[in-house]
Amino acid sequence: MEIENAPDRLRGLPSWLLNQGALAANRIVGEGLAAVGAHRSHFAVLSALDEFGAASQAALGRRCGIDRSDMVALVNALSRDGLVAKRPDPADRRRNVITLTTAGRRRLRSLDTVVARLQGALVAPLSAAERRQLVVLLRRVVEHHGAT
Amino acid sequence: MEIENAPDRLRGLPSWLLNQGALAANRIVGEGLAAVGAHRSHFAVLSALDEFGAASQAALGRRCGIDRSDMVALVNALSRDGLVAKRPDPADRRRNVITLTTAGRRRLRSLDTVVARLQGALVAPLSAAERRQLVVLLRRVVEHHGAT
DNA sequence: ACCAAACGTTGGTGCTGCCAACGTTGGTTC
DNA sequence: GAACCAACGTTGGCAGCACCAACGTTTGGT
Secondary structure, eight states, X not given: OOOOSOOHHHHTOXXXXXXXXXXXXXXXXXXXXXXXXXXXXXXXXXXXXXXXXXXXXXXXXXXXXXXXXXXXXXHHHHHHTTSEEEEEOSSOTTXXXXXXXXXXXXXXXXXXXXXXXHHHHHTXXXXXXXXXXXXXXXXXXXHHTTOO | OOOOSOOHHHHTOHHHHHHHXXXXXXXXXXXXXXXXXXXXXXXXXXXXXXXXXXXXXXXXXXXHTOOHHHHHHHHHHHHHTTSEEEEEXXXXXXXXXXXXXXXXXXXXXXXXXXXXXXXXXXXXXXXXXXXXXHXXXXXXXXXXXXXX
């Protein structure tokens, strides 16, 4: 937005700071990823597949914090781009097995560097130690509220 | 949502943690304020009025990070509830002068305790020192991206 | 006198997180 | 085997939020 002279009550409020921080983060990361034709959710799903291997759409959603109804279009888009393969699970015909393709793994490696650069822009005013500490504190809060 | 076993890439990403943290914060604070018939933006505007005195809608928006088009309905709601007085500025007839009423000041004091309790719930897993540090770090990041 | 800028207001847009419902399939219990 | 419940993918929709464009009005600067 462009905030000038915010009230002390807001400037000291964790919830307000988290909100404003998330706005800045989404703007920076969103635009940066859009510039290479990607999206934050793409990175999340590709990461989950890379770290845990093939999974159902529902499992992917649970890991990334994405609703399974939103996962449908997301997986379809990634599949259309050849970054992911989607086929019915022969062992459980309710599920789809989502697999990371070679192109998907290459794409993820490419996005890794992009994302790293964008994170740097986001936490630019912090030293390396401060960045680590911010991550630690945020992680404690986030995990306390439902994330494993 | 309810995240289980998030990928390491996400769990270490400031932007993702900010997002998830903001989600939890908005859920907690939003529900807590809704329970007393208030809203986050109400608290923001009342705070700005209390700390800086009467102001135009545009100035309020600039201080709270709220678009002036959204401020219209917001001020109207607060005015309807008698927490705020809205009258044309005789010195500059483009502006409205928004003033905090006595009821508004009382309401703000009431919301102060509610908000404080909700912040406690939000950063529950952190010690007092860690909470201060989180605020300091977040503030540096937020102010670096446009907030004063 | 003219022009640019700021104001309040209306209306609208896109994204996001979420919910409900459905038909299908799998597992559990009698 | 029958009956039941739970999970899956999918569709459609909803509410909140941040944001933008445009307008008529008013002000200040040149």
